[in-house]
Amino acid sequence: MEVCARQHRTVCARLPGRSGGRPGPAAEPGRVPSRSPSRVPVPGALVPQPLTVSELTRQLKDLLTGCFSDVLVRGEVAGFTAHRSGHWYFAIKDRDAVLNCVMFRGANRAMRWQPRVGDEVLVAGQLDIYPPHGKYNLLVRKLRHAGEGDLQRQLEELKAKLAAEGLFSPERKRSLPALPRAIGVATSASGAALHDILKVLGRRFPSIPVFLANCRVQGEGAAEEIVAALERLGRDGRVDVIIVGRGGGSQEDLMAFNDEAVARAIAASPVPVVSAVGHETDVSIADLVADVRAATPSHAAELVVPERDALRAWVDEQAQRLDAAMRRDLRRRREQLDRLRLGLRHPGRRVDEARIRCDDLWTRLVQAAERDIDRRRRRLAATSGRLDALS
Structure with a gap:
């Protein structure tokens, strides 16, 4: 610190107007050469020599390095x-500050791993200022793990806890309705996510109503607002499915969707929930608990409603298939009825046939009776003839 303080004093002494006297003709090393003033000085007054932004930035760069x-x-x-290009750009942070870092390709070429968000690391290098942006960053020469970050460890512990309770279980996941009566959206009214969702819904099925529960999706208090938005939509009773999410962002921006209260609110929703956090590389806890995970808000809108024109075409096709099936069934039943009709006779015909049969039987009965009487007569005549012969 003493070295830095001495160097700071040296640089400040070089700045015009700080020395208490006019600079001599031979400037000290690193001293800004004197230039003609831009205004006519007041006689006897000292006029400070202005620095350009580049000059000041260059001196600060020398100081930092x-x-x-x-x-x-x-x-x-x-x-x-x-x-x-092969260079790595990242930031490291603690509770109160953030430091931007750059690790050039030559320095990271021998690395066997890449840092991930949430890793706690030790970085060695030198501070530098990038003049075009006027920002300082750390030029990293060496990078190594310092252990898993507290944030990542807390997330893993929460995941394990919720998984043990069965909140991630596929068995509790609900299917999305084929055609919802209304759709609920829990997101920021000013965010790009809502715009994307409405655009896709308007293109695919504009007649389905959409109910927005406005809430913050990042920053302090965002998790509580998301929970309240989900509960409002669940109590409303008019929506059949809910989309909750936001556009992409850093892991810090998405932390509200890793909150335990948000996860439990999604699990407790009376209707299916689609998580649309919009971050391809990382899976949030909300993604794991939701009934369906969508890659982006636009994808979520595509999942919750069919395309109206395609649905109409499908309905028309089904109607044609149903009509054809009904015609085939009707034709088959008619053929079956014809076959049955051929096997049926009119009751009057059966009566006529019965009458004819009765007449036939009566005729046959009379004829049989006559034959029997005739036979008996002949037998009687024969008997009578024999008796006469005997007498």
């Missing part, structure tokens, strides 16, 4: 990007 040329910093990774 001199004082913090070799520092070791511990923090939690808050964001990471591996650029196609």
Whole structure:
């Protein structure tokens, strides 16, 4: 710290107007050369020499690189990007501050792992200022794990707890309605997610009403507002499905969807819930608890409603198939009725046939009786002839 203080004093002494006297003709190393003033000075007054932004930034850069040329910093990774150039851009943070870091391709080439959001790491390097942006960052030379970050550890503990309670179980997942009467959306009224959802719903099925429960989706108090929005939509009773989510963002932006209260509110919803957090690489706790996970808010809108034109075409096709099936069934039944009709006779015909049969039987009975009488007569005549012969 003494070295930095001495260097700070040296640099300040070089700034015009701080020395208490006019600079001599031979400037000290690093001293800004004197220039003609832009205004006519008042006789006897000292006029400070203005610095350009580049000059000031360059002096600050020299100060930082001199004082913090070799520092070791511990923090939690808050964001990471591996650029196609091979350089790594990320940030580390603690409770009160964030430090942007750059690890160039030559420094990270020997690394066997890439840092992930939530990792707690130790980084070694030097502070530097990037003049075009006027921001300072740490040029990382070495990077190693310092243990799993507190945030990631808490998330894993919460996941294990909810999984043990069965909130992630596939058996409790509900199917989405084929054609909801109304759709609930729990998100920010000013966010891009709502715009995307309404755009897709308007294109696919504009006649289905949408009910918005406005809530913050990031920052302090966002989790409580999301819970309240879900409960409002659940109590309303008019919606058959709920979309809850937001557009993409960093892991910090999505922390509300890793909150335990939000997870339990999703699980307690009386209607199916689609999680649309919009972050492809990381799965939030809300994604795990929801009945269906959508990759983006637009994807969620596609999942909850069919496309109206396609549905109409499907209905028309089903109607044609039903009509054809009914015609086939009617034709088959008619053929069956014809076959049955051929096997049936009119009751009058049966009576006529019965009468004819009765007449036939009567005739046959009379004829039989006559034959019997005739036979008996002949027998009687024969007997009578024999008696006469005997007498």
